[in-house]
Amino acid sequence: MQFLFVLSIFNYERSYLFCNHSLFFQPSLIQPTDSQLSLADFDAVKVIGKGNGGIVRLVQHKWTGQFFALKVIQMNIDESARRLIAQELKINQSAQCQNVVVCYQSFYENGAISIILEYMDGGSLADFLKHVKTIPEPCLAAICKQVLKGMWYLHHEKHIIHRDLKPSNLLINHRGEVKITDFGVSAIMESTSGQANTFVGTYNYMSPERISGRQYGYRSDIWSLGLVLLECATGHFPYSPPQQEGWTNVYELMETIVDQPPPCAPSDQFSSEFCSFISACVQKDSKDRWSANELMAHPFISMFDDLDIDLASYFTDAGSPLATL
Ligand code: ATP
Ligand code: MG
DSSP states (O other): OHHHHHHHHHHHHHHHHHHHHTTTOOOOOOOTTOOOOOGGGEEEEEEEEEOSSEEEEEEEETTTOOEEEEEEEEOOOOHHHHHHHHHHHHHHHTOOOTTBOOEEEEEEETTEEEEEEEOOTTOBHHHHHHHHSSOOHHHHHHHHHHHHHHHHIIIIISOOOOSOOOGGGEEEOTTSOEEEOOTTHHHHHHHHHHHHOOOOOOOTTOOHHHHTTOOOOTHHHHHHHHHHHHHHHHSSOSOOOSSTTOOSSHHHHHHHHHHSOOOOOOTTTSOHHHHHHHHHHOOSSGGGSOOHHHHHTSHHHHTTGGGOOOHHHHHHHTTOTTSOO
16 A cells, blocks of 8 residues: 555656656657556547457657557457467567557556557548548659658568458548557457457458468468558449349358459559559459559659649648548
8 A cells, every 4th residue: 555655656756757858858769669558557548449359549648748549359269369470469569660660568467459550640541531532643753752662671670461451540640640550460360260259350442362262472461452442442342232232141242353364453543553553453363463562663653743732731631530630
Protein backbone atom coordinates (compact mmCIF):
# COMPACT_ATOMS: atom_id res chain seq x y z
CA MET A 1 0.00 0.00 0.00
CA GLN A 2 2.76 2.36 1.05
CA PHE A 3 4.72 1.37 -2.01
CA LEU A 4 1.77 2.15 -4.28
CA PHE A 5 1.38 5.50 -2.62
CA VAL A 6 5.04 6.37 -3.16
CA LEU A 7 4.74 5.25 -6.76
CA SER A 8 1.72 7.42 -7.45
CA ILE A 9 3.40 10.43 -5.81
CA PHE A 10 6.39 9.82 -8.03
CA ASN A 11 4.21 9.66 -11.12
CA TYR A 12 2.31 12.74 -10.02
CA GLU A 13 5.55 14.64 -9.60
CA ARG A 14 6.81 13.50 -12.94
CA SER A 15 3.68 14.74 -14.71
CA TYR A 16 3.67 17.89 -12.60
CA LEU A 17 7.23 18.61 -13.60
CA PHE A 18 6.47 18.00 -17.25
CA CYS A 19 3.35 20.14 -17.19
CA ASN A 20 5.00 23.04 -15.44
CA HIS A 21 8.26 23.08 -17.24
CA SER A 22 7.05 22.15 -20.69
CA LEU A 23 7.39 25.79 -21.66
CA PHE A 24 11.07 25.62 -20.85
CA PHE A 25 12.01 22.14 -21.90
CA GLN A 26 10.18 19.51 -23.87
CA PRO A 27 10.18 15.97 -22.40
CA SER A 28 12.05 13.88 -24.92
CA LEU A 29 9.65 12.23 -27.34
CA ILE A 30 9.29 8.47 -27.44
CA GLN A 31 11.41 6.80 -30.09
CA PRO A 32 10.67 3.41 -31.71
CA THR A 33 13.80 2.07 -30.01
CA ASP A 34 12.55 2.90 -26.48
CA SER A 35 11.62 -0.43 -25.00
CA GLN A 36 10.50 0.74 -21.58
CA LEU A 37 6.89 1.50 -22.46
CA SER A 38 4.14 -0.13 -20.46
CA LEU A 39 0.39 -0.12 -21.05
CA ALA A 40 -0.10 1.77 -17.78
CA ASP A 41 1.73 4.75 -19.31
CA PHE A 42 -1.19 5.48 -21.66
CA ASP A 43 -4.59 7.09 -21.26
CA ALA A 44 -7.32 5.89 -23.61
CA VAL A 45 -8.84 8.73 -25.64
CA LYS A 46 -11.37 7.00 -27.91
CA VAL A 47 -12.01 4.01 -30.15
CA ILE A 48 -10.88 4.81 -33.70
CA GLY A 49 -11.50 1.58 -35.51
CA LYS A 50 -12.59 -2.02 -35.37
CA GLY A 51 -11.26 -4.82 -37.49
CA ASN A 52 -12.03 -8.48 -37.65
CA GLY A 53 -9.32 -9.35 -35.19
CA GLY A 54 -9.65 -6.56 -32.68
CA ILE A 55 -10.11 -2.98 -31.72
CA VAL A 56 -7.95 0.12 -32.31
CA ARG A 57 -7.92 3.00 -29.79
CA LEU A 58 -6.35 6.43 -29.82
CA VAL A 59 -4.25 6.66 -26.67
CA GLN A 60 -2.10 9.41 -25.17
CA HIS A 61 1.21 8.87 -23.42
CA LYS A 62 0.85 10.30 -19.91
CA TRP A 63 4.27 11.92 -19.64
CA THR A 64 5.02 13.18 -23.12
CA GLY A 65 1.47 13.87 -24.34
CA GLN A 66 2.23 11.98 -27.57
CA PHE A 67 -0.64 10.23 -29.32
CA PHE A 68 -0.46 6.60 -30.42
CA ALA A 69 -2.83 3.98 -31.79
CA LEU A 70 -3.24 0.95 -29.55
CA LYS A 71 -4.37 -2.16 -31.35
CA VAL A 72 -5.63 -5.04 -29.21
CA ILE A 73 -6.16 -8.47 -30.71
CA GLN A 74 -7.85 -11.05 -28.52
CA MET A 75 -6.32 -14.50 -28.83
CA ASN A 76 -5.88 -17.24 -26.33
CA ILE A 77 -2.87 -19.17 -27.44
CA ASP A 78 -0.21 -21.37 -25.98
CA GLU A 79 3.39 -20.59 -25.14
CA SER A 80 4.93 -21.67 -28.50
CA ALA A 81 2.54 -19.51 -30.54
CA ARG A 82 3.27 -16.64 -28.19
CA ARG A 83 6.97 -16.96 -28.83
CA LEU A 84 6.34 -16.93 -32.57
CA ILE A 85 4.23 -13.80 -32.29
CA ALA A 86 6.82 -12.04 -30.13
CA GLN A 87 9.41 -12.85 -32.81
CA GLU A 88 7.21 -11.53 -35.64
CA LEU A 89 6.43 -8.36 -33.76
CA LYS A 90 10.12 -7.75 -33.08
CA ILE A 91 10.63 -7.64 -36.85
CA ASN A 92 7.88 -5.04 -37.07
CA GLN A 93 9.50 -2.98 -34.33
CA SER A 94 12.76 -2.81 -36.20
CA ALA A 95 11.14 -1.53 -39.41
CA GLN A 96 12.45 1.90 -40.32
CA CYS A 97 10.95 3.41 -43.40
CA GLN A 98 8.94 6.59 -43.86
CA ASN A 99 6.18 4.67 -45.59
CA VAL A 100 5.74 1.91 -43.05
CA VAL A 101 3.78 2.52 -39.81
CA VAL A 102 6.10 2.47 -36.80
CA CYS A 103 5.40 -0.26 -34.28
CA TYR A 104 6.69 0.97 -30.91
CA GLN A 105 6.05 -1.96 -28.65
CA SER A 106 3.91 -5.02 -28.19
CA PHE A 107 2.67 -6.88 -25.15
CA TYR A 108 0.92 -10.14 -24.48
CA GLU A 109 -1.34 -9.88 -21.46
CA ASN A 110 -4.50 -11.65 -20.35
CA GLY A 111 -5.06 -13.45 -23.64
CA ALA A 112 -4.61 -10.39 -25.84
CA ILE A 113 -1.81 -8.95 -27.95
CA SER A 114 -1.54 -5.19 -27.61
CA ILE A 115 0.49 -3.28 -30.16
CA ILE A 116 1.45 0.37 -29.79
CA LEU A 117 1.54 1.93 -33.23
CA GLU A 118 2.29 5.30 -34.71
CA TYR A 119 -1.00 7.23 -34.82
CA MET A 120 -2.05 8.20 -38.35
CA ASP A 121 -4.56 11.03 -37.96
CA GLY A 122 -6.18 10.65 -41.38
CA GLY A 123 -7.27 7.06 -40.74
CA SER A 124 -7.12 4.48 -43.49
CA LEU A 125 -7.56 4.75 -47.23
CA ALA A 126 -10.77 2.73 -46.74
CA ASP A 127 -12.12 5.46 -44.41
CA PHE A 128 -10.98 8.18 -46.83
CA LEU A 129 -12.58 6.47 -49.85
CA LYS A 130 -15.96 6.51 -48.08
CA HIS A 131 -15.71 10.32 -48.11
CA VAL A 132 -14.30 11.01 -51.54
CA LYS A 133 -15.71 7.97 -53.44
CA THR A 134 -12.89 8.10 -56.03
CA ILE A 135 -9.32 9.40 -56.08
CA PRO A 136 -8.14 11.27 -59.21
CA GLU A 137 -5.16 9.86 -61.10
CA PRO A 138 -2.61 12.57 -60.13
CA CYS A 139 -3.28 12.02 -56.40
CA LEU A 140 -3.35 8.27 -56.91
CA ALA A 141 0.10 8.38 -58.54
CA ALA A 142 1.46 10.33 -55.55
CA ILE A 143 -0.14 7.87 -53.10
CA CYS A 144 1.11 4.90 -55.08
CA LYS A 145 4.67 6.22 -55.13
CA GLN A 146 4.70 6.17 -51.32
CA VAL A 147 3.08 2.74 -51.06
CA LEU A 148 5.68 1.37 -53.48
CA LYS A 149 8.50 2.81 -51.37
CA GLY A 150 7.06 1.09 -48.29
CA MET A 151 6.53 -2.12 -50.19
CA TRP A 152 10.01 -2.08 -51.67
CA TYR A 153 11.35 -1.68 -48.12
CA LEU A 154 9.30 -4.61 -46.78
CA HIS A 155 10.18 -6.87 -49.71
CA HIS A 156 13.82 -6.03 -50.33
CA GLU A 157 15.10 -4.86 -46.95
CA LYS A 158 12.99 -6.87 -44.54
CA HIS A 159 12.07 -9.85 -46.73
CA ILE A 160 8.48 -9.66 -45.54
CA ILE A 161 5.45 -10.52 -47.65
CA HIS A 162 2.61 -8.34 -46.36
CA ARG A 163 -0.14 -10.88 -47.20
CA ASP A 164 -3.01 -8.53 -46.36
CA LEU A 165 -2.60 -5.38 -48.40
CA LYS A 166 -6.00 -3.66 -48.63
CA PRO A 167 -7.40 -0.11 -48.31
CA SER A 168 -7.79 -0.43 -44.51
CA ASN A 169 -4.11 -1.29 -44.13
CA LEU A 170 -2.90 1.87 -45.87
CA LEU A 171 -2.97 4.78 -43.43
CA ILE A 172 -2.74 8.51 -44.15
CA ASN A 173 -1.97 11.64 -42.12
CA HIS A 174 -2.26 15.44 -42.30
CA ARG A 175 1.33 15.69 -43.54
CA GLY A 176 0.29 13.90 -46.73
CA GLU A 177 2.11 10.71 -45.78
CA VAL A 178 0.86 7.27 -46.75
CA LYS A 179 2.09 4.28 -44.75
CA ILE A 180 1.62 0.54 -44.84
CA THR A 181 0.44 -1.13 -41.64
CA ASP A 182 -0.33 -4.63 -40.32
CA PHE A 183 2.51 -6.34 -42.15
CA GLY A 184 3.32 -9.59 -40.46
CA VAL A 185 0.03 -9.56 -38.56
CA SER A 186 -1.67 -11.82 -41.07
CA ALA A 187 1.29 -14.19 -40.98
CA ILE A 188 0.76 -14.43 -37.24
CA MET A 189 -2.95 -14.97 -37.69
CA GLU A 190 -2.36 -17.66 -40.27
CA SER A 191 0.22 -19.54 -38.28
CA THR A 192 -1.89 -19.53 -35.15
CA SER A 193 -5.32 -19.84 -36.74
CA GLY A 194 -5.41 -23.58 -36.06
CA GLN A 195 -5.28 -22.91 -32.36
CA ALA A 196 -6.86 -19.54 -31.96
CA ASN A 197 -9.37 -19.74 -34.78
CA THR A 198 -9.06 -16.00 -35.30
CA PHE A 199 -8.35 -15.67 -39.02
CA VAL A 200 -11.43 -14.12 -40.58
CA GLY A 201 -9.66 -11.73 -42.94
CA THR A 202 -10.91 -10.76 -46.37
CA TYR A 203 -10.09 -12.79 -49.46
CA ASN A 204 -10.98 -9.89 -51.76
CA TYR A 205 -7.44 -8.75 -52.45
CA MET A 206 -5.79 -12.17 -52.32
CA SER A 207 -3.80 -13.25 -55.37
CA PRO A 208 -4.99 -16.24 -57.46
CA GLU A 209 -1.95 -18.34 -56.46
CA ARG A 210 -2.66 -17.80 -52.76
CA ILE A 211 -6.34 -18.58 -53.12
CA SER A 212 -5.53 -21.82 -54.90
CA GLY A 213 -3.05 -22.81 -52.19
CA ARG A 214 -0.02 -22.67 -54.47
CA GLN A 215 3.34 -21.24 -53.50
CA TYR A 216 3.30 -17.48 -53.29
CA GLY A 217 5.85 -14.74 -52.80
CA TYR A 218 6.35 -10.98 -52.78
CA ARG A 219 4.44 -10.58 -56.01
CA SER A 220 1.21 -11.65 -54.39
CA ASP A 221 1.34 -8.24 -52.63
CA ILE A 222 1.66 -6.60 -56.06
CA TRP A 223 -1.60 -8.25 -57.15
CA SER A 224 -3.31 -6.77 -54.08
CA LEU A 225 -1.84 -3.34 -54.81
CA GLY A 226 -3.31 -3.43 -58.34
CA LEU A 227 -6.79 -4.20 -57.01
CA VAL A 228 -6.53 -1.49 -54.32
CA LEU A 229 -5.54 1.16 -56.88
CA LEU A 230 -8.27 0.14 -59.27
CA GLU A 231 -10.82 0.38 -56.45
CA CYS A 232 -9.54 3.85 -55.49
CA ALA A 233 -9.79 5.03 -59.10
CA THR A 234 -13.22 3.63 -59.95
CA GLY A 235 -14.82 3.79 -56.50
CA HIS A 236 -15.79 0.14 -56.40
CA PHE A 237 -14.19 -3.26 -55.81
CA PRO A 238 -12.95 -4.45 -59.24
CA TYR A 239 -14.81 -7.79 -59.30
CA SER A 240 -18.55 -7.52 -59.59
CA PRO A 241 -20.82 -10.43 -58.71
CA PRO A 242 -22.59 -12.30 -61.55
CA GLN A 243 -26.01 -11.67 -60.00
CA GLN A 244 -27.56 -8.49 -58.60
CA GLU A 245 -27.93 -9.82 -55.08
CA GLY A 246 -24.16 -9.92 -54.72
CA TRP A 247 -21.81 -12.85 -54.14
CA THR A 248 -23.64 -15.91 -52.89
CA ASN A 249 -20.63 -16.94 -50.82
CA VAL A 250 -16.94 -16.27 -50.53
CA TYR A 251 -16.05 -19.31 -52.69
CA GLU A 252 -17.87 -17.81 -55.67
CA LEU A 253 -15.60 -14.74 -55.52
CA MET A 254 -12.51 -16.91 -54.99
CA GLU A 255 -13.41 -19.03 -58.00
CA THR A 256 -13.90 -15.91 -60.14
CA ILE A 257 -10.47 -14.56 -59.15
CA VAL A 258 -8.79 -17.86 -59.97
CA ASP A 259 -10.69 -18.75 -63.18
CA GLN A 260 -11.62 -15.47 -64.85
CA PRO A 261 -9.36 -12.98 -66.65
CA PRO A 262 -8.00 -10.26 -64.36
CA PRO A 263 -9.83 -6.94 -64.07
CA CYS A 264 -8.57 -3.89 -65.96
CA ALA A 265 -9.00 -0.12 -65.87
CA PRO A 266 -11.53 1.11 -68.49
CA SER A 267 -9.42 2.77 -71.19
CA ASP A 268 -12.09 5.39 -71.97
CA GLN A 269 -11.95 6.76 -68.41
CA PHE A 270 -8.28 6.49 -67.51
CA SER A 271 -4.90 7.35 -69.00
CA SER A 272 -3.09 4.64 -70.95
CA GLU A 273 -0.29 4.86 -68.34
CA PHE A 274 -2.72 4.05 -65.52
CA CYS A 275 -4.28 1.17 -67.47
CA SER A 276 -0.85 -0.24 -68.22
CA PHE A 277 0.22 0.12 -64.56
CA ILE A 278 -2.82 -1.83 -63.36
CA SER A 279 -2.18 -4.50 -65.95
CA ALA A 280 1.45 -4.80 -64.75
CA CYS A 281 0.13 -5.51 -61.22
CA VAL A 282 -2.76 -7.87 -61.87
CA GLN A 283 -1.16 -10.42 -64.15
CA LYS A 284 -2.57 -13.81 -63.18
CA ASP A 285 0.78 -15.52 -63.53
CA SER A 286 2.91 -14.01 -60.75
CA LYS A 287 6.03 -14.30 -62.95
CA ASP A 288 4.51 -11.72 -65.32
CA ARG A 289 3.85 -9.19 -62.56
CA TRP A 290 6.29 -6.34 -62.07
CA SER A 291 8.22 -5.97 -58.82
CA ALA A 292 7.86 -2.92 -56.53
CA ASN A 293 11.18 -1.65 -57.86
CA GLU A 294 10.14 -2.01 -61.50
CA LEU A 295 6.79 -0.37 -60.82
CA MET A 296 8.50 2.66 -59.31
CA ALA A 297 10.01 3.30 -62.73
CA HIS A 298 6.66 2.84 -64.54
CA PRO A 299 5.59 6.00 -66.50
CA PHE A 300 2.35 6.29 -64.48
CA ILE A 301 4.32 7.05 -61.30
CA SER A 302 6.13 10.05 -62.77
CA MET A 303 3.59 11.35 -65.31
CA PHE A 304 2.15 14.00 -62.92
CA ASP A 305 5.45 15.03 -61.34
CA ASP A 306 5.26 18.63 -62.67
CA LEU A 307 1.90 19.11 -60.94
CA ASP A 308 3.63 18.92 -57.54
CA ILE A 309 0.65 17.24 -55.97
CA ASP A 310 0.09 18.34 -52.37
CA LEU A 311 -1.40 15.30 -50.65
CA ALA A 312 -1.41 17.09 -47.27
CA SER A 313 -4.00 19.60 -48.55
CA TYR A 314 -5.86 16.95 -50.52
CA PHE A 315 -6.30 14.69 -47.45
CA THR A 316 -7.16 17.58 -45.14
CA ASP A 317 -9.56 19.39 -47.50
CA ALA A 318 -11.43 16.19 -48.24
CA GLY A 319 -12.11 16.03 -44.48
CA SER A 320 -10.41 12.88 -43.31
CA PRO A 321 -12.59 11.44 -40.56
CA LEU A 322 -10.04 11.14 -37.77
CA ALA A 323 -8.26 14.46 -38.17
CA THR A 324 -9.98 16.01 -35.14
CA LEU A 325 -9.19 14.54 -31.75
P1 ATP B 1 -8.74 -6.53 -40.48
O1 ATP B 1 -9.03 -6.79 -39.04
O2 ATP B 1 -9.44 -7.45 -41.41
O3 ATP B 1 -7.27 -6.40 -40.77
P2 ATP B 1 -8.86 -3.65 -40.55
O4 ATP B 1 -7.51 -3.42 -41.18
O5 ATP B 1 -9.95 -2.70 -40.94
O6 ATP B 1 -9.39 -5.10 -40.83
P3 ATP B 1 -7.69 -2.92 -38.03
O7 ATP B 1 -6.30 -3.13 -38.53
O8 ATP B 1 -8.03 -3.36 -36.67
O9 ATP B 1 -8.73 -3.64 -38.98
O10 ATP B 1 -7.99 -1.36 -38.19
C1 ATP B 1 -9.29 -0.84 -38.04
C2 ATP B 1 -9.30 0.64 -38.33
O11 ATP B 1 -8.58 1.32 -37.30
C3 ATP B 1 -8.61 1.07 -39.62
O12 ATP B 1 -9.48 0.99 -40.72
C4 ATP B 1 -8.25 2.53 -39.30
O13 ATP B 1 -9.38 3.33 -39.49
C5 ATP B 1 -7.95 2.47 -37.81
N1 ATP B 1 -6.51 2.37 -37.55
C6 ATP B 1 -5.76 1.24 -37.48
N2 ATP B 1 -4.48 1.52 -37.19
C7 ATP B 1 -4.40 2.85 -37.06
C8 ATP B 1 -3.31 3.78 -36.77
N3 ATP B 1 -2.08 3.36 -36.56
N4 ATP B 1 -3.60 5.10 -36.75
C9 ATP B 1 -4.87 5.54 -36.97
N5 ATP B 1 -5.91 4.73 -37.24
C10 ATP B 1 -5.70 3.41 -37.29
MG1 MG C 1 -5.60 -3.35 -40.43
